Amino acid sequence: MKRKHFLAASAAIAGSAVATPALAQSVTLPFDNGERALAAFPQKRQLIVLSSRPVQLETPAHVFDAGEFTPNDEFFVRWHLPDVPTHIDPSAFRVNVHGAVATPVTFGLDDLRSNFEAVEVNAVLECAGNSRGFSSPRVPGGQWANGAMGNAKWRGARLRDVLAKAKVGTGAVQVRFQGAERPALPTTPQFLKSLDLAVAVNPNVILAYQMNGSDLPVLNGYPLRLIVPGYFGTYWVKALTDIEVLTEPDQNYWMKTAYRVPNTPNYSVAPTDTGFATVPLTNLTVRSFITNFTDGAAIGAGRKTIRGIAFDGGTGIRSVEISSDGGTTWRPTDLGPDLGKFSFRRWTATFDAQAGQRYVIASRAVSNAGEGQVQRWNPSGYARNAVDNVSVSVNS
Amino acid sequence: MSAPNNGRRGLMVTIGVLCIAGALAAAAPAAQTPVSIKLPPQSVNFREAPGVELAHKDCLTCHSAEYVLSQPALSKTAWTNEVTKMRVAYGASIPDIDSDAIIAYLVAQNPVPAK
Numbered sequence: 003m004k005r006k007h008f009l010a011a012s013a014a015i016a017g018s019a020v021a022t023p024a025l026a027q028s029v030t031l032p033f034d035n036g037e038r039a040l041a042a043f044p045q046k047r048q049l050i051v052l053s054s055r056p057v058q059l060e061t062p063a064h065v066f067d068a069g070e071f072t073p074n075d076e077f078f079v080r081w082h083l084p085d086v087p088t089h090i091d092p093s094a095f096r097v098n099v100h101g102a103v104a105t106p107v108t109f110g111l112d113d114l115r116s117n118f119e120a121v122e123v124n125a126v127l128e129c130a131g132n133s134r135g136f137s138s139p140r141v142p143g144g145q146w147a148n149g150a151m152g153n154a155k156w157r158g159a160r161l162r163d164v165l166a167k168a169k170v171g172t173g174a175v176q177v178r179f180q181g182a183e184r185p186a187l188p189t190t191p192q193f194l195k196s197l198d199l200a201v202a203v204n205p206n207v208i209l210a211y212q213m214n215g216s217d218l219p220v221l222n223g224y225p226l227r228l229i230v231p232g233y234f235g236t237y238w239v240k241a242l243t244d245i246e247v248l249t250e251p252d253q254n255y256w257m258k259t260a261y262r263v264p265n266t267p268n269y270s271v272a273p274t275d276t277g278f279a280t281v282p283l284t285n286l287t288v289r290s291f292i293t294n295f296t297d298g299a300a301i302g303a304g305r306k307t308i309r310g311i312a313f314d315g316g317t318g319i320r321s322v323e324i325s326s327d328g329g330t331t332w333r334p335t336d337l338g339p340d341l342g343k344f345s346f347r348r349w350t351a352t353f354d355a356q357a358g359q360r361y362v363i364a365s366r367a368v369s370n371a372g373e374g375q376v377q378r379w380n381p382s383g384y385a386r387n388a389v390d391n392v393s394v395s396v397n398s
Numbered sequence: 399m400s401a402p403n404n405g406r407r408g409l410m411v412t413i414g415v416l417c418i419a420g421a422l423a424a425a426a427p428a429a430q431t432p433v434s435i436k437l438p439p440q441s442v443n444f445r446e447a448p449g450v451e452l453a454h455k456d457c458l459t460c461h462s463a464e465y466v467l468s469q470p471a472l473s474k475t476a477w478t479n480e481v482t483k484m485r486v487a488y489g490a491s492i493p494d495i496d497s498d499a500i501i502a503y504l505v506a507q508n509p510v511p512a513k
Contacts, residue, residue: 033470034509034510035469035470035509035510039442041438043435043437044435044436052468053461053468054437054438054439054441054442054462054464055440055460055461055462056461057437084461086437088434088435088436088437089432089433090432090433092431092432092433093430135470140471140472142469142472142476142480144465144468145468145469145470185460185488185489186459186460187459187489187491188489189489189490190460190489190490191487191488191489220433221435224433259487260487
């Protein structure tokens, strides 16, 4: 009864099934309580609705089979606070640089476009809680499947060039960022994220005013977003308005309490463990996905291509292997073009599908740092990168 | 450096600048007109169960009902921790007198009984 009630609500949010028979109204993610509405938010195609306030939208799995870059109108959305910017005047937009600097400065978008070298980086943006819904045992939090990730070509000005104009002072240790999102209550912490200074001045860290050759969608942080290649999305502050150089490590809630993982191997603990120390989550973990078969699919017999993507936290992909026997034996795949060490990397392989058989297909990637995909569990469901099985049956 | 995807005119302008200034070229002229979007209203309701009026009053200020509805079945301890997090970490104005009733509601609305 309760589930039926929810499904009815899902249909209601996306409109009438009679009026738009071609569009599905809901989707069921492959874990308990995985029913979700599908809806087209502004500047977006139909995406999976995790929550409408704050806006959180998941990219459907089929999008990752279409190419290495995730289209802007299908790119996932994750805001932290309920009041997100919905009206932006780009000519009035400013970002302030202040704190432990010799000269506080304010930049408009034209300044950033015209007075700084424009650089491009291909980089994966992945939510720390991507795939949280697969945690076993389950954990509270945003119940994403695998679609809280995307790869884009980001273009903008280097953060370090912007900081250089303000002249970072001696004693600076971190740089703190804030965007235009705001809480509903004055008692809710503002959303602030900080990078160690050594990370902030890495030449790959940019203030992006373009994504895949176009303005960013409003829901992805138009007109300016911090891009931290190799780091989880929590640091990629959207609608960036404020850059503050700090002389002490940031103690704000989003650094000191949230987005932390156990200070243990693989950030992993047993569900019964308590009292462990924690550290801020930083780099993406190495992952691979099969993109052209869905779990439970029925396929025709014959030689089949298996396609997928892989990425890691910034060293690049050394190898991807596949298994078609549930992980008993593994063999290499062919890697696609190298689009940069922060990008999705395509891979392909073939296997012979025998009529009437059932196959459990899996992929596993190894990064250039030698890291592989591991089983882990932590109470926030962060940084999941387990090997996933995709079961297919071959028609007789 | 790839060509910005701003149409033929933008492409030609960019190429012209590239010839002169190389890597210091400005990007294609970007739109400077204000951009507005309209977000859909919250249209998903909490499940009916005793205490649902408290969920409406105390939860929807900051997040929509899907946030609760999409959670797995959680134990009373886990829901208590969530309510505490909302009050302590996120400053939700949930009166003490409401806490136990909200926790009871959240347990009752679990999609299936928690294991």
